[in-house]
Amino acid sequence: MKKAILFASFGVINEQARRNCIDAAARQIEAAYPEFTLRQAYTSVFIRKKLAEQGVHVDSLTEALDGLLADGFAEVVIQPGYLTAGEEYEKKVLQVVEPYRQKFDQLVISRPLMERPADGADMLAVLQEILPLEAGEDLVLVGHGSPHQHNPAYENLQADADKAGFPVHIGVIEPTDTPDFAAVLARLQDKGAKELLLAPLLLSGGAHVNEDIAGSEPESWLNRLQAAGFSVRVSLRGLGEYPAFQKLYVKRLQEWDF
Missing domain, CATH: 3.40.50.1400 (Rossmann fold)
Structure with missing residues (x-):
């Protein structure tokens, strides 16, 4: 059974920040869960548009989920990159993911780092x-x-x-x-x-x-x-540049049974 972790963050335009912060956090997750395929999505329409103008494509959350379905993944865990469970998380993660809940055998939405x-x-x-x-x-x-x-x-x-x-x-x-x-x-x-x-x-x-x-x-x-x-x-x-911070995402994922 194909399994994936989808790291969904707001995104960033700056290439160095993208590589040193967001990609670095994603790599920490990937190292902790080698049996999962790691993919990313950016929830900001503005940032994805600006990146596209530079020739860089990053999936939206919808595109990433559709891609996982098309590639035959049955189990998907979404780890938000958000620090807090604010309105961006509610509107651009929870609401977007809801229609996909019945499309996978298992779809887990993990927690932002400071939700509670x-x-x-x-x-x-x-x-x-x-x-x-x-x-x-x-x-x-x-x-x-x-x-x-x-x-x-x-x-x-x-x-x-x-x-x-x-x-x-x-x-x-x-x-x-x-x-x-x-x-x-x-x-x-x-x-x-x-x-x-x-x-x-x-x-x-x-x-x-x-x-x-x-x-x-x-x-x-x-x-x-x-x-x-x-x-x-x-x-x-x-904060994504620091391994100690990156490991907080792994700790959130460890709360779930998947």
């Missing part, structure tokens, strides 16, 4: 390992956020970090979501922080990191933090 409050402990342990702080530094992590539906995953992770005494302050890029820049700035000022490590809470690097987080524009997080008087060290690496 209890998942924060795993993520926090990885963050402490991969983002070591220098003496006196606080860590500022910037995730994506959701434009229309608030996602509590970031606040849950912040609560876990505060309880553990880990000096991290978590915000999101999406301007209509929280915790926003103002909330993070208030935390930093209340604590009296002076030196920061700024890093993405994102699977991959690319435009969000190079522009929204650490870009040259006045509204980037880096420039706003520096304007507020902080000394800022920057990490541009998407």
Whole structure:
């Protein structure tokens, strides 16, 4: 019986970020499950269109599932690349997959990395390992956020970090979501922080990191933090570059009986 794992992420245009983050995470999954065929899908229409203009084709989730059916796969496990179970995951994974449930002998949708409050402990342990702080530094992590539906995953992770005494302050890029820049700035000022490590809470690097987080524009997080008087060290690496983070996807897959 042919079996496949489908790694479904939002996607990224930047070739280096794609190779070092998303493809690297996919390879970690492939190594853990050698009896499965590993395939990928990008859920972002915009990113797939931009890649196509560069001559690069990546399947949509629908295309990938149709391809697996055509190739005779009976068992399929979908591992979302998403960190949180936000509106993108609901609309572009759960809703898309639903019509395919009866078309395979077994179709499993695994979980995003921070779907449940209890998942924060795993993520926090990885963050402490991969983002070591220098003496006196606080860590500022910037995730994506959701434009229309608030996602509590970031606040849950912040609560876990505060309880553990880990000096991290978590915000999101999406301007209509929280915790926003103002909330993070208030935390930093209340604590009296002076030196920061700024890093993405994102699977991959690319435009969000190079522009929204650490870009040259006045509204980037880096420039706003520096304007507020902080000394800022920057990490541009998407989390997918780190093997310890990649292994969280394997841990999610290990929750399922397949």
